[in-house]
Amino acid sequence: MRTIQWKDGKVILINQQKLPTELNYIECKNPNRIAKAIRNLEIRGAPAIGVAAAMALALTANNSKAKDKEDLFNQLEKMAKQLEMTRPTAINLFWAIERVLRKARSTVGTTEDIKEITIKEALTMAEEDIQKNKTMGKHGADLLEDGDVVGTICNAGWLATAGEYGTALGVIKVAHEQGKKISVIALETRPVLQGARLTAWELKQDGIDVKVIPDGAIGYCFYKGMINKFLCGADRIVVLNNCSVINKIGTHTVSLAAKYYHIPFYAVAPLSTFDFKNNLKEIRIETRRQTEVTEINGKRIVPAKVKAINFAFDITPPSLVTAIITEKGIIYPPFKENLFRVASSLE
């Protein structure tokens, strides 16, 4: 299962706004359509939007009628700027754009060579994403035991990545493949309901037991001892703030409840989600349109003229995180020190 595919010079995306009722695909001939899909959440999830942005640059190269290299670089950079404006918080977007541009610029050869290399780089990144997630899944699965009931928020599954495994759900899937009986309680994740719509759909497809709860119910589920581990993805892990975890709105609330009830709370993210450069003061937490909160299925639920506050993400301090699962291994506190050790020892 792939969220993003390159096919005959087109990019095919699963339209995640239509799931779980319809499995529709968006055929993008134009990279602007991919930018729009990222903005509209037709594709979402930090690793997935990184790969989608890379594919948009590949499409730009593929469609380019540039007469020389400089012209091609200008076209790629123009598209890169547009992609960077789609969503501000998930760092994978910026990481992916930078990587593709760097590759293009460093290529020695003709304009056609650069086009080819750019496309190849995007395809490589999609494959690497899938491999990294599988590796992360294996590392994380060591933490899960037969009979565990795992809580999760939003969708950190294959739909949030290039495909196949996903991040937090990848850990669950590998444990499931290992024959461990794992049940999942998925927070519905208002306002966009990625948990109810996407996580439930993914796990159901994989034959993994999943039940949905309203987000507010997490405290009582912990109180009742119904969940014994919690796994989430991440949109950006801020290394300069000792690996603070930026993830879907609601994650921080769960982390507070987990701390009180001594439930292990794990973030699962590839190194491409780590921000080594910016601190929290420099990072923009996306605020999305109010109608995501005030309307459901196009029907207004909040009285006219009453406003909503719609942060797309929140910040979980490292003191509330038990460990971070990456493709290089599991990182325990102190996160910053251990991150550098793990990352450098294996590269």
Add this chain to the structure above:
Amino acid sequence: MRTIQWKDGKVILINQQKLPTELNYIECKNPNRIAKAIRNLEIRGAPAIGVAAAMALALTANNSKAKDKEDLFNQLEKMAKQLEMTRPTAINLFWAIERVLRKARSTVGTTEDIKEITIKEALTMAEEDIQKNKTMGKHGADLLEDGDVVGTICNAGWLATAGEYGTALGVIKVAHEQGKKISVIALETRPVLQGARLTAWELKQDGIDVKVIPDGAIGYCFYKGMINKFLCGADRIVVLNNCSVINKIGTHTVSLAAKYYHIPFYAVAPLSTFDFKNNLKEIRIETRRQTEVTEINGKRIVPAKVKAINFAFDITPPSLVTAIITEKGIIYPPFKENLFRVASSLE
């Protein structure tokens, strides 16, 4: 503004399922219609369903063609049993039924006298509820300061009581009337969205600034310092468990976040919400139908065959509650001891 009115031998209820888009009334000639309204959440809120149950018994008396007292008592008791089965958790329901039955049984006079007294008792209870809420509001308003931003969950306003003030929102309204500038951040309160629909509507009508957030956002709002006090109502306060607070699902999650961020967390409830008899093991936490979670506005959001868990209430341990505001005054920990002192010194 009244949620429940007695008018020419009929009971008129606001249909709270239709708010905020429509302000509709349900005219009940038959007490069974009131029982149905309680079951369907057309009327909800612990004090309101208590008064509604009393009115249902008044209607039973009013409509009765009983030829003797015993016959009338049997009819009242039959209706009482039916009302007791509508919802299991809010204690005000049981308290109100018991009070009306006790009054009827203790009346000396003819069958007609008993009918009249039963109706009068229900009307008295509605008026008393409003007066108690106003008194609670005054006590609680002492805790609010000019400029406070108060968080609240579900609807603990006049819609949740017989009318006028409400419990948690009554505190805010009295402070507002005193000229203090109070803003409110209302949790939307999935699955039934009483916060988004009812609390936002009530406060908007009263000219009090209100914004709506998804339930999961509460932790991040505390993190950002956007809310400095939290007020909730209660469906049952369990005295034998040192005044554990049973309230709308999601409340406990908020209480955990509030504790971490040292945000004062107040429950606001009349003494009729206190359960002096049962402990937590004996109390049933209502589980409602899954479709409240899996469908919104009649459209399914969760994939077919995936189940939801739908607890209607949760339990907040007393260690997470800063104080309980009652009509007899503000009760601080240790709650049990101070409750008995406050309650007995004033009666």
